[in-house]
Amino acid sequence: MLSENEFPQTNLCLQQLILGMGKWSYRKGAFWERELMDLLREKGFQVMRAAGSGVAGDCPDVLALKTTKKFALECKAWKESIYIEKKKFRLLEEWEKNAGLPVFLAWKSPRKEWRFFPLSALRETKKNFVVLESDLETGISLQELV
Numbered sequence: 737m738l739s740e741n742e743f744p745q746t747n748l749c750l751q752q753l754i755l756g757m758g759k760w761s762y763r764k765g766a767f768w769e770r771e772l773m774d775l776l777r778e779k780g781f782q783v784m785r786a787a788g789s790g791v792a793g794d795c796p797d798v799l800a801l802k803t804t805k806k807f808a809l810e811c812k813a814w815k816e817s818i819y820i821e822k823k824k825f826r827l828l829e830e831w832e833k834n835a836g837l838p839v840f841l842a843w844k845s846p847r848k849e850w851r852f853f854p855l856s857a858l859r860e861t862k863k864n865f866v867v868l869e870s871d872l873e874t875g876i877s878l879q880e881l882v
Contacts, residue, residue, distance in 0.1 A: 768811060768844045770785070772809070772844070776882070779882045780802055783798060783800050796828060797809055807839070808832070808837050810839060810840070810842065813844040815846050817869045818866065819866050820865045825858065832855065839854075840853060841854075841858065843875060849878065850877075851872055851873070852877075852878070852881045857871075857875075
């Protein structure tokens with residue numbers, strides 16, 4: 737059992753552990769975003785990672801531009817179903833409308849190829865919009881997207 741004097745230190749350690757995991761998760765996401773950007777560059781796209789990607793949440797993570805095709809990507813590297821909060825989803829819809837570029841959810845599941853889902857493919861739940869793990873193979877391949 738912790739004494740009162742030990743509790744603040746333990747709480748700080750827990751906070752540091754949680755913050756460390758958050759940084760790892762951010763680095764993992766940034767790694768996969770960069771991998772996807774490289775794949776798109778190989779296909780002739782000009783690609784940029786949005787400032788504040790993964791933090792601000794008011795725009796997609798990656799923009800891909802080519803004279804014949806332009807789109808934006810919200811990237812997720814996750815093993816299981818992808819959930820996007822309704823507020824974030826509505827911001828992506830608004831961004832898509834105002835920018836005139838389609839927004840896709842780009843999903844990298846372990847040991848699988850990237851799959852892409854237009855926002856309209858996500859299902860609404862009480863609190864979120866979701867793409868289920870069982871839907872992964874129904875997504876658009878990179879080859880089909882570009």
